[in-house]
Amino acid sequence: MSRDDRHPRIPGGDPDGAGHPDASAPPGEVDVAVAGDTHGAYALGKLTSVVLDALAEGATVRGGPLPGGGPDAVAERLRAACAPVLPEHGTGAEEALRTVVRAVAEGAADPADPWCAAHLHCPPLAVAAAADLAAAALNPSMDSWDQAPAAAALEQEVTAALAALVYPRRTAPDALITSGGTESNLVALLLARERARAAGAATVRVVCGDNAHHSVRRATWLLGLPEPVTVECPGGRVDPAAVDRVLAGLTGPALVVATAGTTDEGLVDPLPHLAAVAARHGAELHVDAAYGGPLLFSDRLAPLLDGLESAVSVTFDLHKLGWQPVAAGVLAVSDTGLLAPLALRADYLNADDDGEAGLPDLLGRSIRTTRRPDVLKIAATLRALGRTGLGSLVEHCVRTAREFAAFVDAHPALRRRPGEPGISTVLFRPTAADALPPAEGDALVAEVRRRLLTEGLAVVGRAVAEDADGTRRLWLKATLLHPRAAGEDLAGLLDLVTATAARIRTTHAQEPEGPR
Template sequence: MNTPPLAGGTAGPDALAPLLAAVLDALRTGALDRGGPLPAGGPTTTARRVHTAAHPLLPDHGTGPDAALGPLVHALTQGAADPADPLCAAHLHAPPLALAAAADLAASVLNPSLDSWDQAPAASALEAELTRTLARETYPAADHPDALLTTGGTEANQLALLLARERHPTPLHLVHGANAHHSLPRAAWLLGLPATHPVPTPAGTLDPEALHHTLTRLTGHPLLVAATAGTTDSGAIDPLPALADVCAAHGADLHVDAAYGGPLLFSDHRKHALHGLDRAHSVTLDLHKLGWQPVAAGILAVHHTGRLDPLQHTADYLNSHDDTEAGLPDLLGRSLRTTRRPDAFKMAVTLRALGRDGLGALVDQVCDLAATLADKIHHHPALTLHARPALSTVLFRPTDADDDQVAAVRRTLLDDGHAVLGRARADGRLWLKATLLNPHTQPGDLDRMLKLVEGHTPR
């Protein structure tokens, strides 16, 4: 048996070339065979196709690369929910830029691991450049801001709670709006915090007066307030300056989950919506949403690098004291993970290639598109709009449908493979959710989406 070639080294590019050609061909034919944003037929049909392509998954004798790679990439693509399709609009699941995907290929080939400098010399230096840049973007007036890379908003939120917990000698209490991401109370549970205190958000955002009453009731306890800049259900942004004032008055720490809305910072037209963000002690960002990066691309930014001190950790084989004193960077305190991919690389390539104005233009494009969709729904005789969009998420429903019918419309579109819409509860009712993250979507695509919803609504 010949030893399979490696991706790296001087021979790697020659070994990759025919494999990449096979991958690109299968990506193309798989998307054509899918013919829409989602494979038709539901879970059973998709599982059957995957089984046919993969079986047997561990044969006694391998099939060779051609018989494995092409068919399985085709099956993966044919059975994908493709966020590059304009009618794939359910989740905060962005289509990655070709540039970022190409950069991620280079990172995969070189396979650096960000747990010690001798495994990732250039990658660790570039990560430091990226985290400094994003920390300064989040905290432009701070003296020593810093940031860490995470797998996404969930890990960033968990780290924020951990860092806040470690600052206090007595148990920390988490206060958050009912609109908060589910990862926050879950992180409190994982970290063994004594209690969480959800504050009702009947208007969709965290009310400063309601927060004041809750914090008054909890006087004497260490407190962390978690606000949201871009809720998952509707994209709503909490009133950050007023919430920061309340937190300051009560001596509470403030964390802002801006996993969705954070990239408004790149937009000259929309960054005002994040006024007050820099008053938070920590901020979650996530560039695999309004940053168009392949997963993972999460960030936790802090207003002062000293907030990260609780993460310091020593393993002699990775960051011995004498190596650190000799000038080798210590990477273990930059994450709770040990082995880490160089996720900074694709983000760095994207930031440099597009710049603030290019990223801001993409943000404006999808937010403007959401406003266009809201206008179309508002003037549609058979559809009801929930509210004007704050970001790029639009909630709507067939006017005369009940909740069971709304749910059935969504599932029928999924089963047919015609459109991928999300679901959200607001004002006591179920709504269809269109999360527009594809900057190539056109107004005609929105018309097609609404026509499909109307056509599948029971009369």
């Protein structure tokens, strides 16, 4: 029996091989059409056009980086558009997609808008989003070879290339695809714990700066490790001397966690110095480069990560400075043997005799079982742009941050946190806040941000960081990840911030004083 005989015509599919759907099929039949195979692709194409129209319509109605009105108004509009979410009788695929996608697009925070710049939340490249559609349609599950034959091979090729990017001089580096920095840091600490146990120690002590991502502390909690020893970070970076003092007082295995691209400021810890301190005390180094890791794509910027190769493991995300749809995380290790503790046997997924017969074992490539083929979108992007193409986009974002910082410095009603900007992050605040008592000044900064959000005008972040006098103050944060927006696209945001601050101060001045 031929393959075609085993796949009879599906209603709503391509009846004559002419490359078009069966126009005579009842509309309802597309509702239950599957997305894969040659026939499903035609149904998917028809529905994709509905989705694209709904995305455009929703964005047009929204008209900016964020929906206006605040949480209650957004939720009410969503409920009004989508109720009931579980009708007694279905409305059909086209109507459902048009309604739900349009409503979510209308109420979205759109990172493709240059004024949506609060978080490490990138606008995904179209090539990556298109590849993600293919991943969803094919739906391979990356926990056994027989569910993902080609995707498994593709993941092996991509992880080898990414591991070599991090560890170009190591002979057998490796990498895992993860859901992001939180999972990558969790696995890194898990592997460190298992190495400590294999060496006969009860546990491993984690040493990190107070600038470390919260996932490091959460990972120690999940893994039953002692609370991390946290050291000071003058100016936002870990002090190697402080790490040296801590390690001198510890016995047993220790893992120093450094950060290459802090969430609040985009700062890179002094990696070469931390690597030297760790080596002197026989400790290991893990680097959380979820933000900064993609600097490696750029020949000009890669030196900012000097010392990275001394780490036993490195976290980096491609859904930040890699422009992938969430999720696209990576954990690289200096040697593939370090991943051995993840090995697990489940007969229905990786039986011994299947392995002996040559079927690849995927179960030890993640702490998850079922997981999406996130490698597909990564692979398409790497091939489309190449290392230099991605490097030029990273350089663009870094350059844009410098341009934006210069605009802040030139603005009479704003000031920037002293020092060079982080990777692509700029902290700033209205000078009007400095004219108030410290608590009131910080309250004004916070209210400016919330007012911009509520009115749907801009999405800026917030961060507490040291000022020139050592005082910790609240700052507005612009995290610039747009691969095409330039500094002048953001200049108007500064006038908007100062005008909003002025409006708030005027309103407060007009409010009657409370009882004395």
